[in-house]
Amino acid sequence: MAGRADTETTVAVADVLPEYADAFPFDRFNEMQTEALPAFTDSEENVVVSAPTASGKTALAEIAICETLEAGGTALFLAPLRALTNEKESEWERFEDLGYSVYVVTGERDLNPRRAERADVLVMTPEKADSATRKHDSRRYGFITDVDCCIIDEVHLLDSDRRGSVLEVTISRMRRLCGPRVVALSATMRNVDDVAAWLDAPAETTFEFGDDYRPVPLDAGVKTYSHGENAFADKYRRLYRALDIAEPHIREEGQALVFVSxxxxxxxxxxxxxxxxVERDVPMGARGEYDFHTDASDLNNDTLRQSVLDGVGFHHAGLSREDKNRVEQWFKEGKIQLLFSTSTLAWGVNLPARCVVIRDTKLHDPLEGEVDMSPLDVLQMLGRAGRPGYDDVGYAWIVCDRSDADKYRDLLRDGKDIESRLAEDMDSHLNAEIALGTLHDVEDVMDWLETTFYYQRAQSAPHEYVAGSDLRERVSETLRSLVDDGFVEMDDLSVEGTALGRLASKFYLRLETARGFADTAERADDGVDLAEDDVLRAVAAAAEFDSVSARSDEEDAVAAVLGSRADDLGPGPRKVLAILHSSMSGTTPTELKSDAWVIKQNALRMLAAFRAFLDRFAGPKAANLARRVEARVENGISESAVGLTAINGVGPGRASTLAAEGYRTPADVVDAGVSGLVSAGLGEGVADRVVTNARELPAVVVEWGDLPDSIASGERELHEVTVKSVAGSARAGIRVTINGHEMTAKPSYLGEATVPVAVFGADADELDLCVEVCFPELPLPLVEEHRTVRVE
Structure with a gap:
């Protein structure tokens, strides 16, 4: 492993990368960057670099990008947080200025496959890269197999709960798919050799830069506070403790960064x-600066506008990009002396302060309840202490309860080994690999195991991990359980994913959730009619919501929404169910709103997944019900209005307006025409667009053909009925019943379809023929057309 160089020399960017000198915001590489430089420029081996926070690792990523571009290749940068992908897009306009394309792929944007395919630099989160590699053989995501260099920013994310295992399997999968060069960058970690061994990085391209490479030495410690009975009051106790720590530095014209939950x-x-x-008479603020006062008036956030003039700011992912940029710039300039932030700032923006305080070591997760902040986040935040060029030392403090003090002192003293989290989700990740078709037999499964960081850690720490033959047996047991539970089929030694396994992988479901969805769908296929509440209950009971908790004030709000319904569910699932029910009407109680957004977004993903399960195992009618429930939860509208949301340009407001006038379907909108929609309250231009878009959706017509009005008793005739759309087309399910008994059911793509109808004179006086048409992927109401045939 490379160590500290004997020389203190640095090199000019233009001497090493003359074509790309304008892509760097400085003229010379620092000592750490200079020492690592040959590993990037003189070698094609994988590279692992562990270095203190703020020592310049981002420039190493940019060197790797430049080397890849020089060779005509594509670079992928994996950012630890979605918020940081947008920042890189802005920051790397420098590459755009040199004629290269930078494209960010995130779940919150619609993917443009052509732009992704043509991009020279891709920026993604591990979760999005996982999704892309799972769909690598599709046209939309085929670009992922063209990656020549994969740069992992903050590779110690491997040790992060569920996110760590996602990063681990994604890198292993990419290496099998396209074999890119891997560059792994990390803050200081004790077992850098394990990461290097996992990635096959040789000693000469593996670097462990110690604290002597840190631009500003760090003085870190733990401060305790007196814990009370009231959690709300405790926040203020910790806040006063944090201000006690920060105040001396602020009085000396330093700056403090305080992290909260x-x-x-x-x-x-x-x-x-x-x-x-103000109470402590601490001299700070810039109200007398006219220019700053003028600039502050441009802020979008009203509270922030007032706060920054007093030298106090706040920063979180919910602020507009313009406001975040201003806060960051003013903090760098010293106009803001005290800044409160969430952990996002620690992972991405290089915004150091003389003093860093972590006020909250626990946080409320809507899906997990109260959880401890991860040690990785803690170390990342503390690493922001010390301003290069301004401070001789950085001060960092953790404020915590006395019962946690020793835990954090040990962390500061000893650091932390990076562990694999794959064992926690081994079954779902192994299922995904088999469902993708990358593993074909038991030997492939064992080979896959050896590509994981989990396997490497088991070799180096056998006393902490299941090792050797025991490890292979554990994977064999996992494989057998996948077979027993119906996710995988095994014939002799070959393995293949089932429909259940493929759906679980496609929608990133925990396997117990997938099994539950399939069981509900199969019951529906056996004739059990599903209602809206059944769909919502299936989602609320998903394992992904197992750790949701309900506080006492929330339980009253849940009861107000649900009444006595779902008393058999626990408090967490009942809370989820209440949020979903109230979301359908757009009336979520105030007490539930703090967690409602996160729970609702996860539930929408679950509803889409459940719809796919119903489509596969129960049929299009059940899937259509789930699609309508999904649209109601998303839009907060009535059952009568939900079908209108299928029209492009019709959101909840317009849908409700049109529904109040009696319109329920796109076909109704087309029949009404522009004048009808104008009469309903829409502007003429909007009405014209809505009618045009409505014509792109199905309008069902049933043609009964030569079906007779009557039939003699005991006679039997076979006829054909035509079902077609006179407007747009879509995948549909067609079902024919006679006096409530199913006679024909077939999937179709309307268009046009013909279905056979057998008419026979039975004991009944008349036959009620019903043609049902539903669309499993559109929130359109079920279409029913009836025809009566007399029996004479």
């Missing part, structure tokens, strides 16, 4: 801190 906490802490600073 949530977006709302950044705002509330900033408000309280402003009052406390």
């Amino acid at each position: 949530s977006r709302q906490d950044t705002v509330q802490a900033a408000k309280k801190a402003r009052d406390e600073i």
